[in-house]
Each structure stands twice: as structure tokens, then as C-alpha cells.
Amino acid sequence: MKKLLPLLSILLVSGTAIADDAALQKCRALGEASARLRCYDAIPLTAGNPVASAAPAAAPVAANAAPTAATTAEQNFGIEQVKKKTEDEPKSIESTIVGTFDGWGPNSRIKLANGQVWRIVDGSDAVLTPMQNPKARIERNVFGTMFLHVEGTNNSAKVRRVQ
Incomplete structure (x- = not known):
């Protein structure tokens, strides 16, 4: 048998x-x-x-197609959504840090004058001489990671926008 x-x-x-x-x-x-x-x-x-x-065959999902409501997470496993880079997207922004600023530590939140709030995500710390409303620049590198640069120091920190 x-x-x-x-x-x-x-x-x-x-x-x-x-x-x-x-x-x-x-x-x-x-x-x-x-x-x-x-x-x-x-x-x-x-x-x-x-x-x-x-069993009916599942419809193939195109590699660059956006997932629809009918598709499940399992069907979309391994398909990354590639964000098309736009030419008008800035590589950096400049503002000032509101008030007295004397450095940062891991998970510190830094509020800029433009209303944006950024959090230190790399665990770095920097103790600086207290400054009043220092200029700051948030810069995106080639891989899309954001870094905070404060005028008057060579230190930089990896940041993520929280607000």
C-alpha cells in the first residue's frame, strides 16, 4: 500500500x-x-x-506594489516599501535650541525654536558650557540617519524626531 x-x-x-x-x-x-x-x-x-x-492559488504580490487591505502581513513578509526620494526634500534644517542649553545625554529631548522636538537615540552624551539659544542643525546622512549638530561644539548626536 x-x-x-x-x-x-x-x-x-x-x-x-x-x-x-x-x-x-x-x-x-x-x-x-x-x-x-x-x-x-x-x-x-x-x-x-x-x-x-x-485550495485556490494566492495572487502574486508585485515587489513594488503597495499592500492592500485584502493582503495579510504574512503575504507581505519581506516586501519592503521603498520610499522614492524627492528632490525638494531638504538634507538638513537649521533652528535654535530654546533657552539655556548645556548639553545632552541618552534619551534627552531637545526642543527647537521651530516647534520640533528631537530625542537623542544613540546613547551619547555631551557636557557643554551653558549657552543661550544656540544654533542647531539637524542633518540627514546618506543612509537617512539624522544627526544633531550644535554650534560651538564638534560633538554630534544621532536623533529621531518625536514631535
């Missing part, structure tokens, strides 16, 4: 291939390309194949 099961499955698959082969031969004989394409499209992919007809 154990040897019979694989033999039966081979016969089922072979029977499907033979049945589909006749349909393929019929389509191949057509001369007009559009008629031939319609003929190929009309061939049922699951006809006579009990394994393939048991």
Missing part, C-alpha cells in the same frame, strides 16, 4: 498533463497571436488536478 500511493499520485499528475497537453497543442496551432493568447488563458490550471483544485 505504501508503494501504491506514490504511484497513484504520479498517475494523477500525468493524467492532468496529458489532458492539458491536448489543449496546449490546440492553442499552439492558432496563427493569430491574440487568439492564441485567449486560448492559453482559457485553459483551466486546476482541471483534473485534485491537489491544485483543493
Whole structure:
């Protein structure tokens, strides 16, 4: 019985291939390309194949297509959404840090005069001479990481905008 099961499955698959082969031969004989394409499209992919007809095939997801509500997280696993870089996106911004500033530490929040709040994310710290409203520049590197540069110091910190 154990040897019979694989033999039966081979016969089922072979029977499907033979049945589909006749349909393929019929389509191949057509001369007009559009008629031939319609003929190929009309061939049922699951006809006579009990394994393939048991579950409907999932629609393939294009690598650059945005996920829809119908797709699941499992179907989208490994597909990254590539953000297209726009030319008008600034590489840096400049502002001032509001009030007295004497440095930063890990997870410090820094509020700029333009209303943005940035958090130190790299665990660095810098103790500076207290400054009043120092100029600051947030700069994006090639990989998209943001860094805070404060006027009057050579230190910089990796930051992420929180507000």
C-alpha cells in the first residue's frame, strides 16, 4: 500500500498533463497571436488536478506594489516599501535650541525654536558650557540617519524626531 500511493499520485499528475497537453497543442496551432493568447488563458490550471483544485492559488504580490487591505502581513513578509526620494526634500534644517542649553545625554529631548522636538537615540552624551539659544542643525546622512549638530561644539548626536 505504501508503494501504491506514490504511484497513484504520479498517475494523477500525468493524467492532468496529458489532458492539458491536448489543449496546449490546440492553442499552439492558432496563427493569430491574440487568439492564441485567449486560448492559453482559457485553459483551466486546476482541471483534473485534485491537489491544485483543493485550495485556490494566492495572487502574486508585485515587489513594488503597495499592500492592500485584502493582503495579510504574512503575504507581505519581506516586501519592503521603498520610499522614492524627492528632490525638494531638504538634507538638513537649521533652528535654535530654546533657552539655556548645556548639553545632552541618552534619551534627552531637545526642543527647537521651530516647534520640533528631537530625542537623542544613540546613547551619547555631551557636557557643554551653558549657552543661550544656540544654533542647531539637524542633518540627514546618506543612509537617512539624522544627526544633531550644535554650534560651538564638534560633538554630534544621532536623533529621531518625536514631535
